[in-house]
Amino acid sequence: MQELNLSKCKFKGPARVWREAVGHAGANCPTLGKAKRRSFRKKREKPPGRGLADGSQGPGSEDVGIPNGVDLLALPQLCFPGGMCVASEPKEDRIHFLVLTNVCGDRTYGVVAQYYRPLHFLFNFSLLTHLKFCKDFEVDNHIKDFAAKLSLIPSPPPGPLHLVFNLKPLQIVFPARADPESPVIDLDLHLPLLCFRPEKVLQVLTCLLTEQRLVFFSSNWALLTLVAECFVAYLHPLRWQHTLVPILSEQMLDFVMAPTSFLMGCHLDYFEEVSKEADGLVLINIDDGTVTHSRDGDLAVPGIPLLAAQTFIQRVQSLQLHHELDLAHLGASTDLNNGRARRWTWQQRLNSQIQQLTLQLLVSIFREVKNHLNYEHRVFNSEEFLKTRAPGDQPFYKQVLDTYMFHSFLKARLNRRMDAFAQADLSSQSEEDRVNGMLLSPRRLTVEKMASRKPSAQHAARRRMVVSMPDLQDVASPELLPRNASLRKAGPLDRRGSSTALEVPPRPMFTFKMPEIHFPLVGQCVQAYHCDCVAQLSKAMGARTPGNSALLARYLYLRGLILLRQGQLLDALLDFQSLYKTDLRIFPADLVRRAVQSMSGPERAQAEQMPELRRLISDVLEPPGEAPRADDCVKHFELPKTHLQLDEFVQRVQESGIVKDAGIISRLFEALTVGQQKLIDPETFKDFYTCWKETEAEAREISLPAEVVEHLDKHECVYKLSSSIRTNHGVGKIAMTQKRLLLLAEGRPGFTEISTFRDIEEVRSTTVAFLLLRIPTLKIKMVSKKEVFEASLRRECDLWHLMVKEMWAGRKLADSHKDPQYVQQAVTHVLLMDAVVNTLQSPGAIYAASKLSYFDKMKSEMPLAIPKTTAETLKHRINPSAGETSPGAVDVLLYTPGHLDPAEKVRDAHPKLWCALSEGRVVVFDASSWTVHEQRFKVGAATLTCMVAVEQSQVWVGSEDSVIYIINIHSMSCNKQLTDHRASVTDLVVPDRTEAPSQVYSCSVDGTVLAWDVSTLRVTSRFQLPSGGLSSLRLHGGRLWCCKSPVVKMGASPLFQGERTGRAASALCICNVKIRCLLKLWPLPSLLLPPGSPHLPRGPTANGTPAARSANAASTPPGGRAGTGEQRGRARQARAASSPPPAAVTSAGSRPTRWAASPGV
Secondary structure, eight states: EEEEEEEEEESSSSSHHHHHHHHHHHHHHHSOOOOOOSSOOOOOOOOOSOOOTTTTOOOSSOOOOOOTTTTTTTHHHHTTTOOEEEEEEEOOEEEEEEEEEEETEEEEEEEEEEEEEOOOTTTTTTTHHHHHHHHOOOHHHHHHHHHHHHHSOOOSHHHHHHEEEETTEEEEEEEOOTTTOOOOOOOOOOOOOSSSOOOHHHHHHHHHHTTTTEEEEEEHHHHHHHHHHHHHHHTTOOOSSSSSEEEOOOOGGEEESSSSSSEEEEEEGGGGHHHHHOOOOOEEEEETEEEOOOOOETTTOOOOOHHHHHHHHHHHTSOOOHHHHHHSSSSSOOOOHHHHHHHHHHHHHHHHHHHHHHHHHHHHHHHGGGGGGGHHHHEOOHHHHHHHOOTTHHHHHHTTTSSSHHHHHHHHTTTTTTOOHHHHHHHHHHHHHHHHHHHHHHHBBBBHHHHHHOOOHHHHHHHHHHSOGGGGGGOOOTTTGGGGGGSOOOOSSOTTTTOOOOOOOOOOEEEEEEOOOOOOOOOOHHHHHHHHHHHHHHHHHSOOTEEEEEEHHHHHHHHHHHHHHHHHHHHHHHHHHHHHHGGGGGHHHHHHHHHHHTTOOHHHHOOOOOOOHHHHHHHHOOOOOOOTTTOOOOOOOOSSSSSSHHHHHHHHHHHHOOOOOOOHHHHHHHTTTTTSSBBHHHHHHHHHHOOOOOOHHHTTTTTOOHHHHHHHOOTTTTOEEEEEEEEEEEEEEEEOOSEEEEEESSSSSEEEEEEGGGGGGEEEEEEEEETEEEEEEEEEEEEOOOOOEEOOOOGGGGHHHHHHHHHHHHHHHHHEEEEEEEHHHHHHHHHHHHHHHHHHTTTHHHHHHHHHHHHHHHHHHHSOOSSSHHHHHHHHHHTTTTSSSSOEEEEEEEEEOOOOOOTSOGGGSOOOEEEEEEEEEEEETTTTTTEEEEEEEOOOOOOOEEEEEEEEEEEEETTTOOOOOEETTTTTTTEEEEEEOOOOOOEEEEOOSSSOEEEEEETTTTTTEEEEEETTTTTEEEESSSOOEEEEEEEEEEEEEEEEEEEEOOOOOOOOOOOOOOSOOOOSSOSSSSEEEEEEETTOOOOTSSOBBOOOOOBBOOTTSSTEEEESSSSSOOOOOOOOOOOOOOEEEEEEETTOOOOSOOOOOOOSSSOOOTOOO
16 A cells, blocks of 8 residues: 545635645545545536626535636646655645736636545556545545635725634634735745845845846745745735746746746756756745856846845844744643634734835835936936936846836836835935925935935945845845844844834734534525624624724625625615725725626616615716826936927926926026027037036035034035135135035135025125236125125126025025025026026026026015015915926815924824815825925815814815715825715814814705714715805804805905904905805704894905905915915815804804915915
């Protein structure tokens, strides 16, 4: 008697689930069965059933067949990659996993169970007859039963809810993905960290990022797939788009001769054969933990950037990779499921740490890519990006930039996708990055970065030794933690005081236990199982915490799926309608669309009669949005080859990343075409571009003395440095920052601060006699000093005269308008002047550069751009349209209070200013530091009309598309929608209470007033005004006041010139407003009572009346226009969540600080 190796293959399902199920099957089924079944049976063609909207069949007596596209001829080779064998002694059952990739890149996953059974030699029968007698039908049936159970369990939606079902005596966890963009992680992600040293892990990741041809080797077939899948998971959100076949049989070894990129796996026995026969392969030995390459000597894979590599290695070595250390202080558990639950919880926590660690590695590598993107024209300036990389890191980036993976990454960035990379980048932004997000200026090194980039001698030596890991050499890391650091828990700081381990906050995690599945799986048993699921999900929904909307959304999703399988389409649609307004991210739009399309005529008519379903059906059945843009591809910046007119020149300059503002580029065009035809020839553009980039590169090489660095602010940058000149303070170079002028002494240590731009009183360009010569001299007179600074700038005098005057004017405008953006625009004008002079190099170059002296002319022509009263009242001015090609309108403003302490670590606790721009865009500012808290994100596509803060975690936004969008303040995401209104939402109000409001009132232009329950997001009561035209709501004295405004006429008088009283009843004041209003009011407890209707007299209204609906801005940017109440860019009121009750009917409560909005401001 000998043992014959048999195999059983099943497709799909999490790896750990199948491993546990197959192991349990082999343990409990040691004997042979008598029933006869085929391992695989083709599906019978049947008409679609009523159970599922997509026409797929539920589980029944038929076997689960092989997915379409799987090659049946090659499948036995993958099930027995080492060949079928006969053993003289019994061996343990084992499993391995398959990943099959088709030509489109789609992957099919399978699991193979191999087990040995006795073989009785009967010489009168053929080998096939022997195989029939050796087949273990009991194991076969057990696996089939498990697969049938698995097919009855719905896939959990992304989020915190995991499903648990019984496979007696074990409980199997069916995991959910973390978010819709993340893959399902059911792997032990620390397996590669146990097989390889961190330096080798980085080398493998480098090969993946540069899309090499990789072959994994191991003597364990299961490890090949598990380790390969772990490395692919490390790349998230980047995606390996090439062939992925982790297991190759001996007959498939010629696959490694493919010329394209791939990731494959072979048994260790074939290592020598593969390494000798194929060229240009990266050979990864899992058993030995080594990374080599085949006999092709030209293969050179550069290393990951050094700083990112060292940080990664330190963090890896601080991980705790051994579960036994967590169990050392615990007693032994006799409950098998309890021990497995502990292990699963530990593994999930470790997986989260590893995912965050690899994500931070990608962020550190590609963080600065966004600085070289032009979103409007979808251009990536790869040459300039490479120039900003360290010389030792450039070979790595040169290879990565040419990969399909990086091209997809660029598309995601240009589409502003908020994936895991974007969220991690945003959360790890420094204060300087947030400031630069609001104050756009040419890229220069700040004083803080200058100080941090000065390398020590030890760092310089290390940089020379290991700068790029050529030919897959190891990273030398003399200061890294010892290897046994993974055997202990790392604290927040290591011995050197630097952070190593990433602190990953624990995510809330919930489980739902699926009911028992009884056999046989006939229709009655399956229907009973579905009824049990619906009952238990309903019970869980009632028992959940009231404020946990994320858990409610997952329950609604699962119950909707079960009801669809039962054929109860109306009930399923009601659940999906509730899900639609609870969490839009997991709403299955395609599934709901197919369900609606499969409804019969009477069912469809019944659904259309229900108002809550009518809107859902119209939304899912409406034609898809606009088609993808024709220029969706990523373009690389190229210099022009033909003459450029103004429009073409604007686009080219924007693509180059020099300037985005169309107005500034227009002035640059005038400067470059002074005295000639209004066309820019290619040579002129090339010269200008070269001068700009050379100046930018020279500025990065400026090294300031230590005393100068200590004197300057950490965010100051040196934008211009003169040649060595003679001054009345000695010989030196003049350095210009955005705040001051400095004289850097030559020949002796020290420096002299000439003046800050705010302190300048006069700037003159004169000549001073020296022997028989007249030397051009720049004279600067200060307010605080009697001595006049003189500098013999010779040829540079006229240019410096223009630059200093422009910076002085920019500072004056910034102080008067309370807007630092004027200084940044002045810096841009100054650098453009310098580039124009260096480009033209003609006698008229200074005159051409004077065309860019915009603020100096503005200061002399418009000494006071805003009224005196506004200037005295205005506290700060910000530009939500910073970074756009032209200023846009602000439709709504909202202020949410918080802690003003800038040292508060929790950014969510800071006060915020919410600005709604056109087309549903929202920008959020941190009101404690006036930096960008959140870059633009979309809330629908229509114009936003109103905002209100609800509780401390939500902002409700009304829109002209009749939808109320709910923004989560903590995650800055909009995943909830309220769709009960049928016309444009015009106002939102909350009760003015100290505790969190339990209700929100909304109104729409058709006269509908709705009261919402905040916890359930359901309408508790409604009222309809007979004639519509409802424009605003207000709560006062326990009554709800509604304002109808058929005609609104506004004067052009500036803001804040209205009459001021002791207690202002309105935060936004307007004068010269005529309005004819009809007010209706009723008690809040019942919106069904007859309303009272006091009429307001015709004529001008006082401060604090319903006329204070919107306001013009206190000031506008250069070239901008103030909006009116009838225009799309009208400015709306700013509301705070803690406003006191108003003294009159207003549309904005009184505030100590007043807010105003204008187009772009």
